[in-house]
Amino acid sequence: MSCCGPNTSLSNGKKEEKNDQNGVHASVQEYYGKVLKSSKDLKTSACTAGGRPHPLLIQLMGRIPAEVLDKFYGCGAPLPLGIEGLRVLDLGSGSGRDCYLAAALVGEAGSVTGVDMTAEQLEVARRHASEYCQGTLGYKAANMRFVEGHIELLDRAGIQDKSVDIVISNCVVNLSPDKPRVLQQAYRVLAPGGEMYFSDVYCDRRLPQEVQKDEAMWGECVSGALYVQDFERIACAAGFEYPVVLHKAPIEINDPDMRALLGNARFCSITYRLFKLPGLLESACEDYGQVAVYKGTIEGHEHSYTLDDKHTLEKGRPMLVCGNTAAMLGEGSVSHLARHFQIVGDRSTHFGAFGKPLPETEDTLSVKMAGSCC
Numbered sequence: 001m002s003c004c005g006p007n008t009s010l011s012n013g014k015k016e017e018k019n020d021q022n023g024v025h026a027s028v029q030e031y032y033g034k035v036l037k038s039s040k041d042l043k044t045s046a047c048t049a050g051g052r053p054h055p056l057l058i059q060l061m062g063r064i065p066a067e068v069l070d071k072f073y074g075c076g077a078p079l080p081l082g083i084e085g086l087r088v089l090d091l092g093s094g095s096g097r098d099c100y101l102a103a104a105l106v107g108e109a110g111s112v113t114g115v116d117m118t119a120e121q122l123e124v125a126r127r128h129a130s131e132y133c134q135g136t137l138g139y140k141a142a143n144m145r146f147v148e149g150h151i152e153l154l155d156r157a158g159i160q161d162k163s164v165d166i167v168i169s170n171c172v173v174n175l176s177p178d179k180p181r182v183l184q185q186a187y188r189v190l191a192p193g194g195e196m197y198f199s200d201v202y203c204d205r206r207l208p209q210e211v212q213k214d215e216a217m218w219g220e221c222v223s224g225a226l227y228v229q230d231f232e233r234i235a236c237a238a239g240f241e242y243p244v245v246l247h248k249a250p251i252e253i254n255d256p257d258m259r260a261l262l263g264n265a266r267f268c269s270i271t272y273r274l275f276k277l278p279g280l281l282e283s284a285c286e287d288y289g290q291v292a293v294y295k296g297t298i299e300g301h302e303h304s305y306t307l308d309d310k311h312t313l314e315k316g317r318p319m320l321v322c323g324n325t326a327a328m329l330g331e332g333s334v335s336h337l338a339r340h341f342q343i344v345g346d347r348s349t350h351f352g353a354f355g356k357p358l359p360e361t362e363d364t365l366s367v368k369m370a371g372s373c374c
Helices: 011-037 054-059 066-070 097-106 119-125 129-136 179-189 213-220 226-240 256-262 323-329 361-372
Strands: 087-091 110-114 142-147 164-170 188-205 242-251 267-275 290-294 304-308 311-314 319-321 341-344
Touching: 054 097, 054 311, 066 097, 066 119, 087 179, 097 110, 097 129, 097 164, 110 119, 110 179, 110 226, 119 129, 119 142, 119 341, 129 142, 142 361, 164 179, 179 226, 179 242, 179 341, 188 226, 188 242, 242 304, 290 311, 290 323, 304 323, 311 319, 323 341
Parallel strands: 087 110, 087 164, 110 142, 164 188
Antiparallel strands: 188 267, 242 267, 290 319, 290 341, 304 311
């Protein structure tokens, strides 16, 4: 069954799609390269929303060149701690703020690559890179580089299969005209056990065409915002079987003209974690009797570690977890987090859906009756 009408050819459809993508890319490049001079020029909080960064990140920001910080348009702090020695890729790296942070976090043994399509932003990012890495951080050579390219076309930008451990992105995926391909490319370049850890703008509904075609709202990270459920379906189709939310914050639309066009649509910044764990993640939480113990070995999270909005693990305290959580924390030593957690148990025995009540046997019924007020 074809989705094309009787007078529409597949080749014409591809040509029109390419032209539309080129139009969006050109509009975004113009907005971020020439229209905006700093974050003060933004009309909404979409590109500056998000939770307060971790104190360690705030400390590191104090060492980043002022020009790099001034051109920052992100919507959160999508940068995990505990990534020493890992390979990081930043999609839509802009002026490079998050790459500069990552360069400090991965250490001299790690590496950071930023991909962006806007020449003016790349110029800023590259201008200070060597001095920051060698002067500020004291490395023998720069451990970060910046590549010109589109985040939907990482293959053309030369990013190889399974070549990175962490993909980050800060309020950029919404600017892409082909979001499924962005996630497909991210999955391709991630090594098994790696993850995509990123913040972006989402909506509580699908936006009408007149909003999606508004160039100013594209640049403000509003027109391209995905309906949350649509995003999670796209992520699963790309191979990220079980998306989890780390942080969510509302976004204010203060411009009266934009608010009038948007009607009752509501927006939020969400930090998602998408793990590449083929064969280990299931569509739902299943109980295998597994237990996770946090070792307290991540700097900045010495006492506890928050995996997502449902799981915070205290150092040394065993926590019963579902199979998906066990996989993300290091079951089989596949996940990049495995060095920081001990997973007890395997998947040899299945106990059903995680969190389901115990079956009513003679023993469990007697416990219920003993605790009853009736």
